[in-house]
Amino acid sequence: MSTFLGLPAPPGAPPTAPPGVGHLRGDRPFPEAAADALADPQLRHNLGRATRTIRGKRNAVVAELPDWAELRAAGAAIKDDVLAHLDTYLLQLEEKVTSAGGVVHWARDAAEANAIVLELVLAAGATEVVKVKSMATQETGLNEALAAGGVSAWETDLAELIVQLGDDAPSHILVPAIHRNRAEIREIFLRAMGGVGRAADPGLTDDPAALAEAARLHLRQKFLDAEVAISGANFAIAETGTLGVVESEGNGRMCLTLPRVLITVMGLEKVVPTWQDLEVFLQLLPRSSTGERMNPYTSTWTGVHPGDGPQEFHLVLLDNGRTAVLADPQGRSALRCIRCSACLNVCPVYERAGGHAYGSVYPGPIGAVLSPQLTGVAENPSLPFASSLCGACYDVCPVAIDIPSMLVHLRERVVEDKRAHSRIPTSEQALMSAAKWTMLRPGRWAAALRAGRAGRVLGRRRDRIGALPPPLSAWTSTRDLPRPPEQTFRDWWVSSNGGHAEDGGT
Amino acid sequence: MRVALFVTCLVDGVVPDVAKATVRLLRRLGVDVEVPLAQTCCGQMHINTGYAGQALPLVQQHADAFRGFDAVVTPSGSCAGSVRHQHPALAARSGQAGLQRQVEDLASRTYELSEFLVDVLGVTDVGAYYPHKVTFHPTCHSLRVLRVGDRPLRLLRAVQGLELVELPDAEVCCGFGGTFAVKNPDVSAAMLSDKLRHVLSTDAEICSAGDSSCLLHIGGGLSRTRAGVRTVHLAEILASEPVPA
Numbered sequence: 072m073s074t075f076l077g078l079p080a081p082p083g084a085p086p087t088a089p090p091g092v093g094h095l096r097g098d099r100p101f102p103e104a105a106a107d108a109l110a111d112p113q114l115r116h117n118l119g120r121a122t123r124t125i126r127g128k129r130n131a132v133v134a135e136l137p138d139w140a141e142l143r144a145a146g147a148a149i150k151d152d153v154l155a156h157l158d159t160y161l162l163q164l165e166e167k168v169t170s171a172g173g174v175v176h177w178a179r180d181a182a183e184a185n186a187i188v189l190e191l192v193l194a195a196g197a198t199e200v201v202k203v204k205s206m207a208t209q210e211t212g213l214n215e216a217l218a219a220g221g222v223s224a225w226e227t228d229l230a231e232l233i234v235q236l237g238d239d240a241p242s243h244i245l246v247p248a249i250h251r252n253r254a255e256i257r258e259i260f261l262r263a264m265g266g267v268g269r270a271a272d273p274g275l276t277d278d279p280a281a282l283a284e285a286a287r288l289h290l291r292q293k294f295l296d297a298e299v300a301i302s303g304a305n306f307a308i309a310e311t312g313t314l315g316v317v318e319s320e321g322n323g324r325m326c327l328t329l330p331r332v333l334i335t336v337m338g339l340e341k342v343v344p345t346w347q348d349l350e351v352f353l354q355l356l357p358r359s360s361t362g363e364r365m366n367p368y369t370s371t372w373t374g375v376h377p378g379d380g381p382q383e384f385h386l387v388l389l390d391n392g393r394t395a396v397l398a399d400p401q402g403r404s405a406l407r408c409i410r411c412s413a414c415l416n417v418c419p420v421y422e423r424a425g426g427h428a429y430g431s432v433y434p435g436p437i438g439a440v441l442s443p444q445l446t447g448v449a450e451n452p453s454l455p456f457a458s459s460l461c462g463a464c465y466d467v468c469p470v471a472i473d474i475p476s477m478l479v480h481l482r483e484r485v486v487e488d489k490r491a492h493s494r495i496p497t498s499e500q501a502l503m504s505a506a507k508w509t510m511l512r513p514g515r516w517a518a519a520l521r522a523g524r525a526g527r528v529l530g531r532r533r534d535r536i537g538a539l540p541p542p543l544s545a546w547t548s549t550r551d552l553p554r555p556p557e558q559t560f561r562d563w564w565v566s567s568n569g570g571h572a573e574d575g576g577t
Numbered sequence: 578m579r580v581a582l583f584v585t586c587l588v589d590g591v592v593p594d595v596a597k598a599t600v601r602l603l604r605r606l607g608v609d610v611e612v613p614l615a616q617t618c619c620g621q622m623h624i625n626t627g628y629a630g631q632a633l634p635l636v637q638q639h640a641d642a643f644r645g646f647d648a649v650v651t652p653s654g655s656c657a658g659s660v661r662h663q664h665p666a667l668a669a670r671s672g673q674a675g676l677q678r679q680v681e682d683l684a685s686r687t688y689e690l691s692e693f694l695v696d697v698l699g700v701t702d703v704g705a706y707y708p709h710k711v712t713f714h715p716t717c718h719s720l721r722v723l724r725v726g727d728r729p730l731r732l733l734r735a736v737q738g739l740e741l742v743e744l745p746d747a748e749v750c751c752g753f754g755g756t757f758a759v760k761n762p763d764v765s766a767a768m769l770s771d772k773l774r775h776v777l778s779t780d781a782e783i784c785s786a787g788d789s790s791c792l793l794h795i796g797g798g799l800s801r802t803r804a805g806v807r808t809v810h811l812a813e814i815l816a817s818e819p820v821p822a
C-alpha cells in the first residue's frame with residue numbers, strides 16, 4: 072500500500088551531485104543553523120528591511136502588467152518544453168556555439184567542471200581571473216578549486232566582492248551581502264582591499280556612493296589586468312548559440328568584453344529554444360528579482376569575433392545532479408527556476424533564518440527544494456522540512472513552481488530514505504503509524520480522544536497547559552496549550568442528540 | 578440539500594466549541610446540518626510530514642464517510658485545502674481510478690465555512706451580534722490554497738456591534754505549519770512573535786481566524802505572554818447572538 076510513493080532510486084539512475092566538492096550541503100541541520108541567525112539582531116534587522124523593500128518594489132511592478140498571469144504561464148510552458156526536449160536543445164546549442172567559434176565542454180559534476188576550467192585558465196597562462204556573479208560556479212566551489220591550482224579568482228559584483236573580501240559566504244541569490252550593513256562594508260573594504268589589489272582611500276566613509284566608488288576603482292584595475300574572465304549565464308539560445316547575462320552593475324559587460332579568454336559555466340537547464348522565448352523571460356526576471364521593469368545591462372554574445380571582444384570562448388555545461396532532478400516527474404519543475412529570488416524575499420522562514428542556515432549556495436524556498444534534489448535527500452534531510460508550507464513562494468514564482476507541493480514530495484523521499492536505511496522505526500514513524508491505526512476506525516478514534524482528555528490533569532489549576540515533556544516541549548517552550556475539553560464534539564453530539572437535547576429541540 | 582459537517586480531528590478533540598458554534602450558526606440559517614460519525618481525520622498531518630502512503634487509507638475513509646452529501650462544510654481552511662488539493666493528487670498517484678473519481682467529486686463539494694456561507698447560502702449578514710474589537714488573521718491555506726479572499730472579512734463587517742481592525746502584515750504566516758512548529762521550533766517562535774506584535778499593535782480584544790490550528794498557536798503565544806488578547810474562531814463570532822431580552 073505504501074510502496075507506490077518515493078521508491079528508492081533504481082540502479083542506473085542518474086547520479087546526484089557528489090560530496091566533497093562545491094556548496095550544496097551544510098554541516099548542520101537547518102533548525103540548528105537557523106538558531107544562530109535568530110540570535111543575531113543585526114542580521115534579523117538587515118534581512119527584514121531588505122526583503123521588505125524588494126517585496127514592495129516587486130509587487131508594484133508586477134501589478135502594473137495586466138498580462139502577468141499569461142506571461143507566467145508562458146514562462147512555465149517554455150521551460151517545460153525545454154525540459155522535455157533537453158537533449159535536442161543542448162545538442163543544437165553545442166552545434167551553434169561550435170560553428171560560431173566557441174568550444175563546448177560537458178561536465179558531469181562539480182569536480183569535472185572545476186577541472187575543465189582550471190585547465191583552460193592554466194592553458195591561457197593566467198594566474199588571476201575576473202568573475203561575474205555565477206550561481207553555477209558557486210555551486211561547484213570553483214574559486215576554491217582555482218585557488219588550489221594556484222589561480223586567484225576575483226568576484227566583480229559589488230555584493231560578491233564584499234562577501235569575498237569579508238571572507239564570508241553569500242546569503243541571498245541576488246543580494247549576496249544582504250546580511251551586511253554599510254558600516255560593516257566600510258570596515259571590510261578598509262581592511263581587505265589593499266592586500267589583494269588597489270587599496271581603499273583611508274578616509275573612506277560609509278556613504279553608499281563612496282563605497283561604490285572605492286569598489287569601482289579597485290575593480291577597474293582588475294578588469295584591465297585580467298587575461299581570463301569567468302561568467303555564468305542566465306540563458307543560452309539554442310537557435311543561434313548565443314549566451315546571455317542579465318545584470319545591474321555593468322561589471323558583467325566588462326568581464327564579457329575586456330579579457331582575451333571568456334569561460335562560461337552554465338547549468339544545462341538554462342537553454343531556451345529561440346530569441347522569441349527570451350522576450351518572456353526578460354519581462355519576468357527583472358520584475359521578479361530586483362523589482363525593476365528592465366535591468367540596466369543585458370549582454371548577449373555569440374562565439375568569437377576577430378579583433379572584437381574575447382578571442383577564445385568556452386562554454387562549460389554543468390549537470391551535477393540536474394539529470395537526476397529531471398528523472399523525477401514530481402520534482403522536475405524545480406529546473407524551471409530562473410534564480411530571480413522572489414521566493415526568498417517573500418519567505419517568512421528565510422526572512423528570519425537567513426541564507427546561511429540553508430547550508431547551500433541555493434537558500435530560501437527554492438534552495439530547500441533544489442539542494443536536496445541535487446545532492447539526494449539523504450544528504451540534506453532537514454531542508455524539505457524548513458518551511459511552514461504557507462505558499463507565499465508559489466504565488467510569486469514567475470515560472471509557477473509549486474514549491475510547497477515539491478517540499479511535501481521531498482519529505483516523502485526523506486521518510487522513505489530513512490525507512491530504507493534502518494529497520495528500527497523512528498519515534499516519528501511509530502507515532503504516524505499509531506495515529507493512522509487509530510484514525511482508521513471511528514470507534515478507536517473516539518476512545519483515543521476520550522483518553523486524551525486525561526491530559527486535563529496537566530492543566531488542573533488553570534485552563535492552560537504550560538509545560539509538556541519532549542518532543543511536545545518544542546511546542547510548550549513558547550506557547551501554552553489549552554486544557555483538553557470536558558467532552559469531545561462527537562460525544563457531545565451523540566449524548567445531546569445533535570445538540571437538540573440541550574436547546575430544547577429546535 | 579443534505580449538508581454534512583466535517584468537524585476535523587483537532588476541533589473534535591481539542592476545541593469542540595468551534596464545531597458546536599458552526600452547528601448553531603448553520604441551523605440559524607436554516608441548514609439542518611448532519612454529522613457523519615464515520616469521519617475522523619483527513620490525513621493532512623501524515624501527508625505534510627512525508628507519510629503519504631499512510632495517509633492514503635485515511636483519504637479513502639474520509640471519502641467514504643462523506644458519501645451521499647450535497648455539500649460538506651468545515652470550519653478549517655487548512656483541512657478544506659487538503660481535501661480539495663492534496664486528496665485528488667494523492668488518489669491520482671495511487672493509480673486507483675475509482676478512488677480518484679470519488680475524491681475529485683468530494684473535493685468539488687467541500688467548502689470552508691466562509692465559502693459555504695457566502696457562495697452556497699449567498700449570505701454575508703448572518704444575523705450575529707458581537708460587541709468587541711476584533712482583528713482577523715486570514716491564515717495561509719485559506720488565502721493561498723482555497724483563495725477565500727475577503728469572504729471572512731465581509732462576514733465580519735456585517736456583524737452587529739463588531740469593530741473590525743486591520744491586522745498589519747496579515748497575509749504573513751503565523752509560523753504554525755503543522756509539524757513545522759515542532760521540527761523548527763525556533764523559527765516558528767520567531768514568526769509567532771512577529772505575528773503577536775502585529776496583533777497587539779491593533780489594540781484589538783480578540784484575534785480571530787478561520788483555522789483552529791493557527792489560533793491554538795497564536796492563542797498559545799498570547800496566553801504565555803499574558804497579553805490580554807483572546808483568540809476566537811470565526812464560527813464562534815458568527816454564531817453569537819444578542820442575549821434575548
Ligand code: SF4
Nearest residue numbers: 408409411412414468
Ligand atoms: S523558484 Fe521561482 S521565485 Fe524562486 S528563484 Fe526560482 S524562479 Fe524565482
